[in-house]
Amino acid sequence: MEIDDPLTNGNTDAVMTESAPPFTPSPPVPASRSSQLTESLKLEHQLLRVPFEHYKKTIRANHRCLEKEVTAFVSGVGDLADNNRSKDVTVSRLTGLVSRLQGLKRKLEEGSNVENLQAQRCRARIDHLDSADGDNITEWNNTKLKRILVDYMLRMSYFDTASKLSETSNILDLVDIDIFREAKKVIDALKRREVASALAWCADNKTRLKKAKSKFEFQLRLQEFIELVRANSYKQAIHYARKHLAPWGATHMNDLQPVLATLAFKSTTECTKYKVLFELGQWDILVHQFKQEFCKLYGMTMEPLLNIYLQAGLSALKTPYGFEEGCTKEDPLSQESFRKLALPLPYSKQEHSKLVCYISKELMDTENPPLVFPNGYVYSTKALKEMADKNKGEVKCPRTGLVCNYTDLVKAYIS
Amino acid sequence: MELKSIKDEFDRVANKHKLSYTKTHEIVQLLSQEIHKALSLIQDTQFDHRSILLDVKKLFMERSPGTQLESAEKELNVALTKYPKVLEKQLNSEISKAYRNNVEFDTHVVNQIIANFFYRQGMFEIGDCFVAETGESECTTRQSFVEMFMILEAMKGRDLEPALNWAAANSEKLKQARSDLEMKLHSLQFLKISQGQNSQEALSYARRHLAVYADSCLSEIQKLVCSLLWDKNLEQSPYSEFLSPVMWDNAVRELTRQYCNLLGESSESPLSVTVTAGTQALPVLLKYMNVIANKKLDWQTMEQLPVAVELPGEFQFHSVFVCPVSKEQSSEDNPPMMMSCGHVLCKQTITRMSKNGAKTSFKCPYCPTDVDSTRCKQLHF
Numbered sequence: 001m002e003i004d005d006p007l008t009n010g011n012t013d014a015v016m017t018e019s020a021p022p023f024t025p026s027p028p029v030p031a032s033r034s035s036q037l038t039e040s041l042k043l044e045h046q047l048l049r050v051p052f053e054h055y056k057k058t059i060r061a062n063h064r065c066l067e068k069e070v071t072a073f074v075s076g077v078g079d080l081a082d083n084n085r086s087k088d089v090t091v092s093r094l095t096g097l098v099s100r101l102q103g104l105k106r107k108l109e110e111g112s113n114v115e116n117l118q119a120q121r122c123r124a125r126i127d128h129l130d131s132a133d134g135d136n137i138t139e140w141n142n143t144k145l146k147r148i149l150v151d152y153m154l155r156m157s158y159f160d161t162a163s164k165l166s167e168t169s170n171i172l173d174l175v176d177i178d179i180f181r182e183a184k185k186v187i188d189a190l191k192r193r194e195v196a197s198a199l200a201w202c203a204d205n206k207t208r209l210k211k212a213k214s215k216f217e218f219q220l221r222l223q224e225f226i227e228l229v230r231a232n233s234y235k236q237a238i239h240y241a242r243k244h245l246a247p248w249g250a251t252h253m254n255d256l257q258p259v260l261a262t263l264a265f266k267s268t269t270e271c272t273k274y275k276v277l278f279e280l281g282q283w284d285i286l287v288h289q290f291k292q293e294f295c296k297l298y299g300m301t302m303e304p305l306l307n308i309y310l311q312a313g314l315s316a317l318k319t320p321y322g323f324e325e326g327c328t329k330e331d332p333l334s335q336e337s338f339r340k341l342a343l344p345l346p347y348s349k350q351e352h353s354k355l356v357c358y359i360s361k362e363l364m365d366t367e368n369p370p371l372v373f374p375n376g377y378v379y380s381t382k383a384l385k386e387m388a389d390k391n392k393g394e395v396k397c398p399r400t401g402l403v404c405n406y407t408d409l410v411k412a413y414i415s
Numbered sequence: 416m417e418l419k420s421i422k423d424e425f426d427r428v429a430n431k432h433k434l435s436y437t438k439t440h441e442i443v444q445l446l447s448q449e450i451h452k453a454l455s456l457i458q459d460t461q462f463d464h465r466s467i468l469l470d471v472k473k474l475f476m477e478r479s480p481g482t483q484l485e486s487a488e489k490e491l492n493v494a495l496t497k498y499p500k501v502l503e504k505q506l507n508s509e510i511s512k513a514y515r516n517n518v519e520f521d522t523h524v525v526n527q528i529i530a531n532f533f534y535r536q537g538m539f540e541i542g543d544c545f546v547a548e549t550g551e552s553e554c555t556t557r558q559s560f561v562e563m564f565m566i567l568e569a570m571k572g573r574d575l576e577p578a579l580n581w582a583a584a585n586s587e588k589l590k591q592a593r594s595d596l597e598m599k600l601h602s603l604q605f606l607k608i609s610q611g612q613n614s615q616e617a618l619s620y621a622r623r624h625l626a627v628y629a630d631s632c633l634s635e636i637q638k639l640v641c642s643l644l645w646d647k648n649l650e651q652s653p654y655s656e657f658l659s660p661v662m663w664d665n666a667v668r669e670l671t672r673q674y675c676n677l678l679g680e681s682s683e684s685p686l687s688v689t690v691t692a693g694t695q696a697l698p699v700l701l702k703y704m705n706v707i708a709n710k711k712l713d714w715q716t717m718e719q720l721p722v723a724v725e726l727p728g729e730f731q732f733h734s735v736f737v738c739p740v741s742k743e744q745s746s747e748d749n750p751p752m753m754m755s756c757g758h759v760l761c762k763q764t765i766t767r768m769s770k771n772g773a774k775t776s777f778k779c780p781y782c783p784t785d786v787d788s789t790r791c792k793q794l795h796f
Contacts, residue, residue, distance in 0.1 A: 002479060011785075018448050036695060038416050039695075039698040040694045040695070040698070041416060041418070041506075042416050042505070042506050042507045042698065043506075043507055043510050043694065043697055043698070044506060044521045045502060045503070045506040045507055045508045045510070046510075048421070048502055048506065049499065049502055049508070052498060052499065052502070053499075058497075059432070059491070059495065063484075065486050066439065066484065067481065067484055067485070067722055069444070070442070070443070070480050070481060070484060071481050073446065074446075074475050074480060074481065077450070077468070077471060077472055077475060078472045078475070078476075080468055081465070081468035081469045081471065081472040082472075084465065087457065087464050089466045089635045090457065090465075090468070091454070091457060091458060091464075094450070094453065094454050094457065094468075095454065097450060098447075098450055098451065098454060100449060101443070101446060101447050102447075103636070104443060105443055105447065108439065108440065109441060112436055115432070119428075119429055119432065122425060123425065123429075124733070126418070126422055126425060129418060130422070141687070141690075141691055142687070144690075144694075145686070145687050145690050148690065149529060149532075152525075152529075153545075156522070156549075158545065158548045158549060160544055160548050161541060161544045161545040161548050163593075164540070164541050165538075165541050165543055168538070168541065204775065206551070222520070244431075255757075258734045285770075288647075299499070299502075299508065301510060301511040302511060303511055303514055306525070306690075307514070307520055307525075308510060308511055308513075308514050308693075309687060309689075309690045309693035309694065309697070310520070310525075310690065310693060311513075311514060311515060311518065312513060312692075312693040312696040312697045312700055313688075313689035313690055313691070313692035313693030313694075313696060314689060314693075314723040315696065315720055316695070316696035316720070316726060316731065317688075317689065317692050317726075317732075319732075319733050320734065320746075321732075321733035321735075324731070326518070327732075327733070328677060328733070329675075329679060329680065329681050330681045330682065330683070330731050330732050331732035332681065332685030332686075332688050332689045332734065334681070335680075335681075336683055337524050337527050337528050338528070338685060338689065340524050341520055341521070341524055341525070341528075344515075344517075344518045345515070345518060346717045346718055346719050346720050347718060347719045347720065347721055348719075348723075348724065349719050349720045349721065349722065349723045349724075350723055350735045350737050350744060351723040351737060351742070352723075352737055353671040353735060353736045353739075354728075354731045354735050355736065355796050356731055356732065356733060356734045356796070357734075363728045363731060364734075370796075372753060372792070372794060376753075376792050376793050376794050376795050377794075377795045378794050378795060378796050384475070387727065391518070399795075410753075410757065411757055412753050412757055412758075412759055412794065413758045413759065413781070414759055415739045415781070
């Protein structure tokens with residue numbers, strides 16, 4: 001059952017005042033399992049979007065290629081028709097055109113096969129989301145965890161383990177290893193201070209980047225210019241600037257000017273404003289920018305999925321009790337490593353009391369109400385009844401040792 | 416969220432793709448046909464090659480394959496543009512909105528957690544590969560999990576020897592944890608022997624190992640011994656349940672639990688527990704972020720989440736008391752106090768309700784009983 005929240009409809013400004021009132025979901029009833037499942041499926045945008053973007057890109061690239069070839073072919077024929085050539089030359093030229101067309105046909109078919117495989121992958125993922133239901137939820141979640149781990153490993157470039165894990169867990173269709181490898185090539189090149197791969201990538205994705213008004217290509221060009229200046233190749237630098245930087249001048253003059261001015265400085269300059277531009281750290285900024293553009297293009301999050309889920313989960317589980325000595329080992333936060341991660345995160349908030357019996361570890365609710373010893377220690381009815389049955393009606397508090405009769409216990413009412 | 420609309424939209428894309436391919440294929444076929452025709456005409460006949468070519472050129476200009484290709488692509492493009500919009504509408508495309516950027520996870524800690532996860536699931540090869548690739552130091556729990564899985568493997572093959580040995584070695588600790596693992600294992604061993612049709616041996620085994628549990632599990636022992644009477648056709652006896660694998664599954668589960676507990680680990684993988692909790696918490700947090708969109712929030716530095724995430728019972732590891740009046744969580748300074756009527760409020764609320772000691776009695780907000788503020792009992796959960 002969906003919790004209908006009136007606060008999200010209409011003008012939120014009108015509803016919220018400066019001292020934001022506490023946000024409470026309307027009825028304090030936990031969402032049913034199926035609506036919870038729906039909510040968790042909604043988080044899977046990346047799963048569906050990434051292969052689709054790849055599929056779209058392939059289709060468009062193949063089409064552009066095809067268009068070019070067909071146009072060249074047609075104009076080749078037209079050319080041949082217009083110019084007066086001997087029969088033999090014509091025949092040989094024509095044969096050349098025929099074999100070119102054969103090549104085109106083959107490329108068309110190969111391209112189509114690749115596109116179909118990618119479409120299959122898109123569909124496999126939709127089917128995977130469809131397959132999640134109440135019965136197999138544990139297994140589905142298990143697969144989800146593995147997917148999230150593969151995503152983490154791909155982002156950290158642990159390709160071996162990622163491939164192994166995907167193969168053994170049978171989730172190759174659900175992960176994007178090849179896409180991350182493509183990104184790694186560009187990143188590695190940038191780390192070696194080479195812009196060629198990155199520029200090739202920009203050319204490949206020209207239309208999308210232009211639509212998003214990205215200036216990444218411009219930044220790559222700026223860096224290349226600076227490298228030329230660093231190497232004291234001034235003439236080359238100016239030539240380069242005329243060719244590659246000038247076209248961006250109209251829209252990005254503010255960025256262009258300081259960089260061009262580096263011509264007036266040596267790379268070892270102490271002038272802070274220009275020293276910064278010469279620093280090798282600029283390449284790291286480029287790497288970061290590439291990651292941003294890449295993730296945006298493919299509809300991926302910048303951060304590993306694992307981190308996103310861990311942050312949310314740790315916060316939701318973080319209680320002051322989790323940090324105490326002797327805290328139950330079932331709480332993930334009892335583990336040292338989880339504690340370290342959770343340290344800077346906010347604590348969870350609880351709106352309603354939830355009590356856990358010290359003896360049975362079960363919830364003490366209306367079906368299993370808490371019973372109070374004369375000294376104030378509380379345990380669940382079920383656990384104490386069991387104890388009483390085994391001990392002729394007597395119960396003993398496991399923490400203080402106080403013994404009393406089951407009938408002396410008082411029921412506590414916790415809402 | 417409707418998965419159906421995503422499916423339908425993708426079907427549309429696939430259809431348009433097919434159409435576009437068919438059309439493209441036709442066009443290329445046409446070009447190929449015409450050019451082959453022209454070539455054979457020129458080669459095999461006496462017709463003027465120039466006029467043949469001009470004819471072909473005219474045909475191409477009329478048919479204009481370039482424009483045709485474009486129009487084939489156009490419809491597909493529309494579908495390709497629409498699909499991501501459908502995705503964004505149906506799914507949440509910005510799940511990192513709730514992410515705190517100022518919090519950096521230590522890669523080593525995360526890697527250790529992952530390595531531990533692999534070993535705990537029995538994925539030793541992958542765990543080793545991961546440790547090698549990340550350059551992390553050897554995981555301390557690896558050996559323990561290797562042993563655990565050896566015991567479990569043996570049990571799968573119905574060999575209880577390693578399990579019994581381990582249980583005997585840790586008997587004291589198992590008793591402390593009030594686990595019935597040893598009893599379970601001995602019962603299974605008893606059944607195994609009795610099914611080997613050696614009733615004499617089974618009985619002596621029972622005397623040696625099951626008798627000690629007589630006070631706590633008498634009825635179970637009685638059932639087991641009775642089942643001896645049907646040693647050849649247990650399926651038809653009232654004790655056919657002893658043949659089912661459920662008993663073995665339960666024993667496996669109990670052993671895993673106790674083994675992990677003694678290792679100082681939780682019985683469920685902490686990583687999967689946390690990620691599952693995260694899956695439930697994220698939608699709530701994201702919804703909150705959407706509502707608060709325009710307001711300044713110290714999201715990055717807040718001490719406590721501003722919204723409650725209702726997790727199912729299995730995620731509740733500690734008792735948390737929230738005063739129904741003040742909505743504050745109890746603490747050492749502000750413990751829960753039970754009033755004479757059985758209702759519980761936190762200490763500060765009681766103080767406030769009795770006007771800081773000015774009044775000695777007040778009315779319980781739940782039932783109209785008079786409550787003496789000095790006679791409230793502090794509770795310990």
